[in-house]
Amino acid sequence: MRIGAIEAGGTKFVCGIGDENGQIEDRISFPTEHPDLTLPKVIQYFQDKQVEAIGIGSFGPIDICPDSPTYGHVTTTPKPGWGNYDMLGTLKRVFSVPFGWDTDVNAAAFGEVKWGAAKGLSSCLYYTVGTGVGVGVYSEGKLIHGLVHPEGGHVLTRRHPDDHFAGVCPYHGDCLEGMAAGPAIEARWGLKGHELPVDHKAWEIEAFYIAQSITGAILLNSPQKIILGGGVMQQSQLFPLIRQAVLQNLNGYVSSSAILEHIDDYIVSPGLGQQAGLCGALALGLSARENHIASQ
Amino acid sequence: MRIGAIEAGGTKFVCGIGDENGQIEDRISFPTEHPDLTLPKVIQYFQDKQVEAIGIGSFGPIDICPDSPTYGHVTTTPKPGWGNYDMLGTLKRVFSVPFGWDTDVNAAAFGEVKWGAAKGLSSCLYYTVGTGVGVGVYSEGKLIHGLVHPEGGHVLTRRHPDDHFAGVCPYHGDCLEGMAAGPAIEARWGLKGHELPVDHKAWEIEAFYIAQSITGAILLNSPQKIILGGGVMQQSQLFPLIRQAVLQNLNGYVSSSAILEHIDDYIVSPGLGQQAGLCGALALGLSARENHIASQ
Numbered sequence: 056m057r058i059g060a061i062e063a064g065g066t067k068f069v070c071g072i073g074d075e076n077g078q079i080e081d082r083i084s085f086p087t088e089h090p091d092l093t094l095p096k097v098i099q100y101f102q103d104k105q106v107e108a109i110g111i112g113s114f115g116p117i118d119i120c121p122d123s124p125t126y127g128h129v130t131t132t133p134k135p136g137w138g139n140y141d142m143l144g145t146l147k148r149v150f151s152v153p154f155g156w157d158t159d160v161n162a163a164a165f166g167e168v169k170w171g172a173a174k175g176l177s178s179c180l181y182y183t184v185g186t187g188v189g190v191g192v193y194s195e196g197k198l199i200h201g202l203v204h205p206e207g208g209h210v211l212t213r214r215h216p217d218d219h220f221a222g223v224c225p226y227h228g229d230c231l232e233g234m235a236a237g238p239a240i241e242a243r244w245g246l247k248g249h250e251l252p253v254d255h256k257a258w259e260i261e262a263f264y265i266a267q268s269i270t271g272a273i274l275l276n277s278p279q280k281i282i283l284g285g286g287v288m289q290q291s292q293l294f295p296l297i298r299q300a301v302l303q304n305l306n307g308y309v310s311s312s313a314i315l316e317h318i319d320d321y322i323v324s325p326g327l328g329q330q331a332g333l334c335g336a337l338a339l340g341l342s343a344r345e346n347h348i349a350s351q
Numbered sequence: 352m353r354i355g356a357i358e359a360g361g362t363k364f365v366c367g368i369g370d371e372n373g374q375i376e377d378r379i380s381f382p383t384e385h386p387d388l389t390l391p392k393v394i395q396y397f398q399d400k401q402v403e404a405i406g407i408g409s410f411g412p413i414d415i416c417p418d419s420p421t422y423g424h425v426t427t428t429p430k431p432g433w434g435n436y437d438m439l440g441t442l443k444r445v446f447s448v449p450f451g452w453d454t455d456v457n458a459a460a461f462g463e464v465k466w467g468a469a470k471g472l473s474s475c476l477y478y479t480v481g482t483g484v485g486v487g488v489y490s491e492g493k494l495i496h497g498l499v500h501p502e503g504g505h506v507l508t509r510r511h512p513d514d515h516f517a518g519v520c521p522y523h524g525d526c527l528e529g530m531a532a533g534p535a536i537e538a539r540w541g542l543k544g545h546e547l548p549v550d551h552k553a554w555e556i557e558a559f560y561i562a563q564s565i566t567g568a569i570l571l572n573s574p575q576k577i578i579l580g581g582g583v584m585q586q587s588q589l590f591p592l593i594r595q596a597v598l599q600n601l602n603g604y605v606s607s608s609a610i611l612e613h614i615d616d617y618i619v620s621p622g623l624g625q626q627a628g629l630c631g632a633l634a635l636g637l638s639a640r641e642n643h644i645a646s647q
Binding site: 201 | 412426427473474486488490491492493494495496497498499500501502503504505506507508509510522523563566567568569570571572573574575600601602603604605606607609610
């Protein structure tokens with residue numbers, strides 16, 4: 056089986072071909088420019104690939120409500136050319152195959168459920184902490200869409216007592232993204248994350264904010280697994296700090312051995328590593344193909 | 352059709368009989384005492400009612416994982432006699448009918464989807480703000496269970512700048528329940544909520560905490576409707592304060608007309624009023640009956 060996968064990121068696009076086992080056979084990557092430059096490259100890549108379906112996990116916000124007149128569009132992004140851009144429609148006009156379409160983080164969550172760290176589970180959360188913060192939500196065997204789609208990177212935060220940084224989110228100032236995404240780290244400390252020593256105070260503060268949002272998500276959704284990806288999470292010293300802070304925050308309230316005894320297996324890195332996004336898009340494509348066949 | 356419904360609250364039990372249209376034909380209520388006193392009253396009530404199924408929406412925490420050896424138990428409550436009590440099993444041993452079993456707030460969310468304020472929607476959140484704070488979560492057409500079940504009343508809060516109250520949650524101090532449930536209002540102001548004037552500062556602070564948790568829930572789950580029930584929400588002056596604070600918190604980030612233009616229809620009272628809990632249990636019973644028939 057040959058399924059197309061598009062990881063449509065705000066910084067770069069990754070396109071690939073994979074199969075029903077989550078194996079990526081071929082991939083290509085290029086920077087995200089104006090859509091009039093970027094989409095032709097996507098189309099060119101898939102032109103001779105003879106895929107049976109294509110899955111897209113996209114940066115957002117995007118319209119994923121099938122009944123909406125702007126379904127398939129990137130909506131309110133400030134990225135030049137991408138606001139109200141019909142990404143899905145542009146591709147559908149060229150390729151007559153079933154399409155899967157969801158947020159990049161929902162796609163990654165889906166890939167992790169299918170082949171990664173949440174394999175076989177009926178729920179998980181996928182956080183990406185990088186240039187921004189995004190959260191994919193999978194519950195009771197389904198990706199959560201709802202009114203628009205999850206935007207869990209912007210939850211409000213309680214401030215770390217030693218942190219007087221104002222936050223960089225243009226909408227909310229000191230929301231999670233405003234306090235903990237890569238640009239917040241750089242603005243707070245004057246150095247990029249990877250330039251800070253692993254025992255720097257920055258990481259305790261970073262873990263404080265991430266753990267706080269995870270605590271809230273555990274309480275609200277009770278996920279069976281929490282997966283933390285993205286550039287900032289390459290700093291592996293964050294994981295024990297986050298796990299410890301989550302345990303402190305919950306203070307034994309959620310009586311589950313998965314949390315109380317096995318938190319090292321509960322809050323984890325992506326099982327698919329750097330491929331989580333592309334494999335997630337592949338999983339969306341595969342699912343679109345299955346739905347298409349079932350509907351015939 | 353005759354379906355039994357049990358709203359198993361921490362303060363009182365309500366039992367009733369209803370039909371497939373959500374109509375309650377008969378009901379009885381008694382205080383929640385030791386289970387050895389309370390469950391016999393439940394059994395006595397249903398003994399001659401010839402119901403086809405029974406739905407239970409229970410105070411918690413409870414075990415709602417069907418594979419668990421303690422499925423159907425109330426788990427870690429400090430209420431005398433109820434810790435590790437097998438409520439579902441006790442009733443199943445007497446009545447040979449299909450049983451629905453979920454948290455009181457999930458039940459209420461389900462009832463509101465079936466017959467109330469979220470009728471026909473595929474997602475909603477149901478908050479109860481009373482002696483405690485609980486949140487029921489319905490997403491993509493399903494009640495959310497996950498690892499344990501949602502406990503959204505205990506999300507951490509950012510403090511109101513004028514509020515120096517320590518919070519009353521024995522686990523988390525100043526979590527949402529610790530800051531905004533009925534006992535927190537009384538401890539903070541020395542008066543019960545219904546004794547405070549409607550223009551008292553208490554309501555702005557109350558709305559601040561509730562709105563903050565709703566903001567987080569909108570961002571994480573993107574529900575199509577938010578329903579606020581429970582004793583504290585009888586203070587109807589809270590609704591406009593909460594809606595305004597949610598809009599301020601989101602600051603236009605979630606680009607949906609349901610929020611930006613129609614928030615009066617987005618954050619609402621229970622459509623089923625004081626019957627939300629019992630109707631929710633009825634809906635669980637109805638669903639259990641349907642699942643039982645489908646599985647035969």
